[in-house]
Amino acid sequence: xxxxxxxxxxxxxxxxxxxxxxxxxxxxxxxxxxxxxxxxxxxxxxxxxxxxxxxxxxxxxxxxxxxxxxxxxxxxxxxxxxxxxxxxxxxxxxxxxxxxxxxxxxxxxxxxxxxxxxxxxxxxxxxxxxxxxxxxxxxxxxxxxxxxxxxxxxxxxxxxxxxxxxxxxxxxxxxxxxxxxxxxxxxxxxxxxxxxxxxxxxxxxxxxxxxxxxxxxxxxxxxxxxxxxxxxxxxxxxxxxxxxxxxxxxxxxxxxxxxxxxxxxxxxxxxxxxxxxxxxxxxxxxxxxxxxxxxxxxxxxxxxxxxxxxxxxxx
Numbered sequence: 001x002x003x004x005x006x007x008x009x010x011x012x013x014x015x016x017x018x019x020x021x022x023x024x025x026x027x028x029x030x031x032x033x034x035x036x037x038x039x040x041x042x043x044x045x046x047x048x049x050x051x052x053x054x055x056x057x058x059x060x061x062x063x064x065x066x067x068x069x070x071x072x073x074x075x076x077x078x079x080x081x082x083x084x085x086x087x088x089x090x091x092x093x094x095x096x097x098x099x100x101x102x103x104x105x106x107x108x109x110x111x112x113x114x115x116x117x118x119x120x121x122x123x124x125x126x127x128x129x130x131x132x133x134x135x136x137x138x139x140x141x142x143x144x145x146x147x148x149x150x151x152x153x154x155x156x157x158x159x160x161x162x163x164x165x166x167x168x169x170x171x172x173x174x175x176x177x178x179x180x181x182x183x184x185x186x187x188x189x190x191x192x193x194x195x196x197x198x199x200x201x202x203x204x205x206x207x208x209x210x211x212x213x214x215x216x217x218x219x220x221x222x223x224x225x226x227x228x229x230x231x232x233x234x235x236x237x238x239x240x241x242x243x244x245x246x247x248x249x250x251x252x253x254x255x256x257x258x259x260x261x262x263x264x265x266x267x268x269x270x271x272x273x274x275x276x277x278x279x280x281x282x283x284x285x286x287x288x289x290x291x292x293x294x295x296x297x298x299x300x301x302x303x304x305x306x307x308x309x310x311x312x313x314x315x
Contacts (some may be wrong), residue, residue, distance in 0.1 A: 004085030005101065005173075006034045006084035008075030009092050015046040017220060018092040022054050025090075030101045036079060038062060038073035059211060067190030067301060068169065076184060080176060086180065086250050091170040093220040095124065103214035104173040107161040115178035116199070118167035119215035120156065128153055131219050134164030134211035142244045144196045147211070151276040157276060161210045165188050165203070169195035180207045188299035192232070193239040200247055230286035230310040234302055237264055237290035242299060264291055 007025060011018040018037065023312050025035055035057045039047040041064040062074055072089055079087045086108075089102070112200040121132045130153060132146040144166060147158060172195075182205045183196045199209060244256050264287055271284035289306045293299075302310065 003085040003105065004034065005030065005086045005088060005105075006036055006075075006079030006082075007088040007090055008036045008038060008072055008079060009090050010038050010040055010068065010071045010075070011042060011046050011050065011092050012040040012071070013042045013044050013046055013281065014092060015044070015049040018050060018101070018244045019053055019108050021055065021090065021092050021094055021096075024095045024097075026054075027098050028096070028101060029099045034058070034079070034084065034100070036060060036075045038071045038075040040067075041065035065301065067187060068192075069121070069185035069189055069194040070133065070187040070191075073184040073187060076179060080179060085176050087176070088173045089169065089171070090217075091219070094121075094170055095169075095218045095220075097216050097218075100215045100217055103161075103212045104181050107210045107212045108173065108175060111208060111210070113206065113208045114210050115175050115202055116167045116204075116209040117161070117173045117212050117215070119165070119171050119217050120153065120211075120213050121168060121170055121217055121219045122153060124218045126211060127218055130156065131212060131221065132168050132170070132173070134209070135166035135168050137165055137200070137247075142240065142248070143261060144193070152298070153216070156213045159168055159213050161212045162209045163208050166196050166199045167209050167211075170219055176209075178202060178205070178207055182207075188233075188242065189239045190299070190301050191235040193236075193238075193243045197243060197246060230282040231302075234286040234290045234306055234310060237287050238299075240292045241291075241294040261291065282312070 009018060009021055037050055037057055037059050039059060041062050047059060048063055058072055060078060062071060074269055076087050100119055104119060107117045108114050120130060123131045130148045130151045131300045133148040133156060135144055135146050137144055147164060182201045185198050202209060240260060244253060244260060248256055268284055268287055271280045286309055
């Protein structure tokens with residue numbers, strides 16, 4: 001009997017990429033995968049487009065933007081409540097190969113301690129090079145770093161599944177009991193660092209996270225927000241501080257928080273001195289608000305004052 005696999009795809013104002021992802025999912029070799037699209041409060045016609053094009057897909061509408069963590073949690077909870085044995089969290093800017101699920105399932109089934117499996121992720125623009133094959137926490141600097149970035153795919157495909165610290169949020173397959181024992185993603189992050197935070201909890205619960213080179217997906221990098229967005233500046237800066245507070249302690253935490261905040265203050269000074277006719281001012285403001293909100297213990301979705309800087313055309 002084939003296991004019940006639910007695939008959760010989060011959409012926010014990006015029907016084009018979501019439908020490209022769904023086009024690849026409906027061609028999976030795995031029989032009858034259950035596809036759940038969570039529309040995360042889109043204010044365009046994304047939900048209507050997806051509903052019309054894929055009537056067989058389960059479409060959940062949150063009615064508000066709950067962020068990466070909150071939106072995916074809605075899909076995961078629905079999948080578990082309906083009996084899924086495995087849940088695959090997949091970014092909407094990912095296109096999968098037809099056979100990508102089988103190696104992930106095999107890796108998880110071969111190791112009772114394995115709870116999460118992540119595929120090789122390659123860039124859509126250059127499928128011969130790796131974008132990520134797992135990730136790791138830099139416990140000295142507090143960052144999360146992708147592994148094997150830029151390496152040739154052919155060099156890694158023969159390698160057997162191996163343990164990694166972090167499964168990138170772009171693509172991961174999770175056993176049901178991992179969520180039951182570990183819980184869901186921390187929605188305080190809203191966006192960025194939540195999967196790293198969750199993976200640390202997975203390890204603490206006694207599960208292994210495996211990178212599986214034989215499973216491959218293609219990733220359109222930064223399709224939703226862009227690579228140089230004030231939104232990214234805000235959440236990455238603020239959430240990095242939250243991440244450090246949660247997983248470091250004592251003098252190491254104090255030292256790392258001080259160094260991290262000083263780097264951001266230096267960045268603010270650099271933006272002030274070199275504004276490029278105002279083009280960098282939103283980035284400066286986003287980082288300033290991030291430091292302020294981290295100091296004031298404000299998490300979740302950015303406030304309206306920050307949104308005015310990050311989304312000037314939406315308000």
